[in-house]
Amino acid sequence: MEPTPNKQVIFLKTLDIGYPVVGEHIAVQESSIDLNAPIEQDEFILKTLTISIDPFIRNPMKTPSTKKSAAPIAYYSIGSPIYGFTASRVIRSRNTKFNEGDIVTGVTYLEEYTLISPKTNPFASWLTVRNEIKESGFPLSYHLSVMGMPGFTAHAGLFEIGKPKKGETLFVSAASGAVGQLVGQIAKLQGLYTIGSAGTDEKVAYLKEIGFDAAFNYKTTPDIAEKLAELAPQGIDIYFDNVGGEILEAALESANRFARFICCGMISIYNTENQVGIRNVFQIVGKHITMEGFMVQDYGHLEGAFIKEMKQWLNEGKIKYRETIVEGFDQTAQAILDVQYGKNFGKQLVKVADF
Amino acid sequence: MEPTPNKQVIFLKTLDIGYPVVGEHIAVQESSIDLNAPIEQDEFILKTLTISIDPFIRNPMKTPSTKKSAAPIAYYSIGSPIYGFTASRVIRSRNTKFNEGDIVTGVTYLEEYTLISPKTNPFASWLTVRNEIKESGFPLSYHLSVMGMPGFTAHAGLFEIGKPKKGETLFVSAASGAVGQLVGQIAKLQGLYTIGSAGTDEKVAYLKEIGFDAAFNYKTTPDIAEKLAELAPQGIDIYFDNVGGEILEAALESANRFARFICCGMISIYNTENQVGIRNVFQIVGKHITMEGFMVQDYGHLEGAFIKEMKQWLNEGKIKYRETIVEGFDQTAQAILDVQYGKNFGKQLVKVADF
Structure with missing residues (x-):
């Protein structure tokens, strides 16, 4: 043959x-x-x-x-x-x-x-x-x-590390991405106020279309910390980080006491030459912030339940993707x-x- | 009068x-x-x-x-x-x-x-x-x-955030300080391998005297990450951070999967002009590190139990101060x-x- x-x-x-x-x-x-x-x-x-x-x-x-x-x-x-x-x-x-x-x-x-x-x-x-x-x-x-690894990543990170509570404020970066668009929508289903950042005006428009309460284009925003303070004067309780870098710094500035930071990925530094460090890690101390990273396989035992729940949300039209x-x-x-x-x-x- | x-x-x-x-x-x-x-x-x-x-x-x-x-x-x-x-x-x-x-x-x-x-x-x-x-x-x-705020800070941070387990490796910075000397000794009582950093040879000698398994003078150590890798080839499971900065970066490099970082203070940046950021925060993601800050008053309900336990340790000669x-x-x-x-x-x- x-x-x-x-x-x-x-x-x-x-x-x-x-x-x-x-x-x-x-x-x-x-x-x-x-x-x-x-x-x-x-x-x-x-x-x-x-x-x-x-x-x-x-x-x-x-x-x-x-x-x-x-x-x-x-x-x-x-x-x-x-x-x-x-x-x-x-x-x-x-x-x-x-x-x-x-x-x-x-x-x-x-x-x-x-x-x-x-x-x-x-x-x-x-x-x-x-x-x-x-x-x-x-x-x-x-x-x-949406029902695979990125969906499970959004779900496991948000629930296991973020521990969302109704009325809290969530911010997610790379919010129109594979994981981010679900983080915002799932958080919204839990009764949270949701803010997303993305890199084009078209993506920002999409975020509002799928129910984010606020969204901004980080590439055309001169001061991200200022923008977050404007969009979330009440402070941020959960930050789902897909990008690291300057946006992570801004989120630390806007974080409330006992905020949870879900460290999922940091694409802003995967390829960059001059890696600027995070200069305000000290915020973690006084505000009792918890930053926790994860790989989705750490939560393998929860995957079956995730697929079942996501299937239902999709069938009920509660999640767009x-x-x-x-x-x-x-x-x-x-x-x-x-x-x-x-x-x-x-x-x-x-x-x-x-x- | x-x-x-x-x-x-x-x-x-x-x-x-x-x-x-x-x-x-x-x-x-x-x-x-x-x-x-x-x-x-x-x-x-x-x-x-x-x-x-x-x-x-x-x-x-x-x-x-x-x-x-x-x-x-x-x-x-x-x-x-x-x-x-x-x-x-x-x-x-x-x-x-x-x-x-x-x-x-x-x-x-x-x-x-x-x-x-x-x-x-x-x-x-x-x-x-x-x-x-x-x-x-x-x-x-x-x-x-030892029985007051610094002692309680060491105890609450180590147990509530660090969750020490026998056989694990702990690193603490500013290890001869008010909090650090207790973190190391309490961890040792729990069966951990303990490493401390301090700023003079006299302080390093003191750390060994009170039972630290390893200690080094960070001021005379050209590459702290390398030194940690040498002292803890098994990796670090708990880092009790009193200083932030370069030592925090080195600890992230040496951290094992599921390591816990207790963010207690960051004196290295309280007074400095050019705040160098933490450039390897990404380590948190892949290694599922948890970094958590605190103020000791967050654990006020545990203070009575702490004082009782510390008094006993002091009376039994198990803790030096x-x-x-x-x-x-x-x-x-x-x-x-x-x-x-x-x-x-x-x-x-x-x-x-x-x-």
Whole structure:
């Protein structure tokens, strides 16, 4: 049999500071795979259907830390594919848990076809058969976005760390993004006053459309701390941080006593050269602020309950969700860059093959 | 009757950045008080015996913030006395709860004699009759230090925020200070591995003497992050932060997943001109670090249990405690400065009058 062409997103070069460049640090390259070659017991082959393009994809491009206390990042290997969240279909299997035709979500190497060897693949344990998706009535992409990892991130971070209480004020940055748009809407459902920041006037308009009480364009706001003080004279009780940097500083200034800061991501510093530090961390002391970071897998035991609740909210029309979906595996590398630059509007995905 | 001379520490001038100067920002000035003049119902007069000199005394010298969300600091008034923790004796009273001869601890204006008008004095509700001190067998100073606010700060911060577990590693900065020396010793009693930093070799030697597993002089350490990695290759589970700045950054680098950072104070930035920010706050995300600030009054309900436990530890010889006591009210202003510069060794106090 002829081998089948298999496009992959290959990691070319480590990059600590600055924005990655397609062709220099990552690139879509064509390999091939013999889909009919013998596979080992427990192995299976997935055909990638949709790829979730997340901000974190930038971080494993950095020089691996050798410290025992380093964050548990699986760094990319030069010359090998990078990884990310995908939805795919099992097209061959010698694994009793993954059968031909099953729909699977989880983390895989980013390639059109991927052979999973459970014994050696570091992400195999994150793969889940999700055949209920076939009859869910929602687009496949939703299972990687609003009902997937970004949705769960918003939900777990807001409830487990934010502990929202009716009448409180929440601020979220990157508020029209994959996570942010849900944080605001879920908080609103809990009776909070919600404020969001985004990087274009179009995104700000969208935030008001989906129910944020206030929103502003941080790129055209000369003094973010002043703007927050104006929009939230009552102070901020919860800040859901997706960006870090200057906006985090402003949120610390506006925080009330016993405020909770959910540290979800800090995209403002993933690529920047001159990392300005946070100069007002001292606010934490006098105002008894709690800042807590998390990775969504820390709350894995809550995922089932999240999916159930989100499905209900979607069915009742209580949650709206914006995605940007580009078509074709070739678009993957550029889509990764777009997310780093904030060019995406809502959740960025790549449709690779039909459901 | 002749009025009695009454020395006070007077606030002269607001200071946002830089170290306060005696004579320019604060000064000991002599006023007078007629100890026999009529007093109103519920008023009483305290004679100050001992003053606790704490790092926080610097903060109310800053320009008052008008923000609703500002930390609840009672800023000093120009021309009036500053305030602090004191132990004193009631010498006159028309208050049924405070009787002549009672020993009282709490927050008062810093002056030799202080008339308390409960209706208008913002700190009156913090004053407690502590007659058990008379027969406690401990020096009066201990009731302002190891068994007082700094001791309670160490205990409440460590247990309520740090949640120490046997076998974990704790790092504390300003480790020979009023709070730090207790944090290390209490953590050791819980079975933790303890590391401390201090600013002189003499202080470092003291830390080893009182049982710290490791200690270093941060002033002679070229790379603090490297030093921490060397002293704690297993990583840090709890960091008790009294200084902020570069040492906080280093602790973030060495933190393990799920580390707890107790933000107690950040003396490194109380007086500095070029406030360098914390550049690696992102560590909080991937390592699920929790940073939480506090003011000891947030845990007021736990103070009784603390005093009981500390008394037992002291009686059993399980806790050692170092103080620097200067004599005479005139020394107060300089002692305040010494603490800001880190010249004090252990808890700084001023003895004003005999017990």
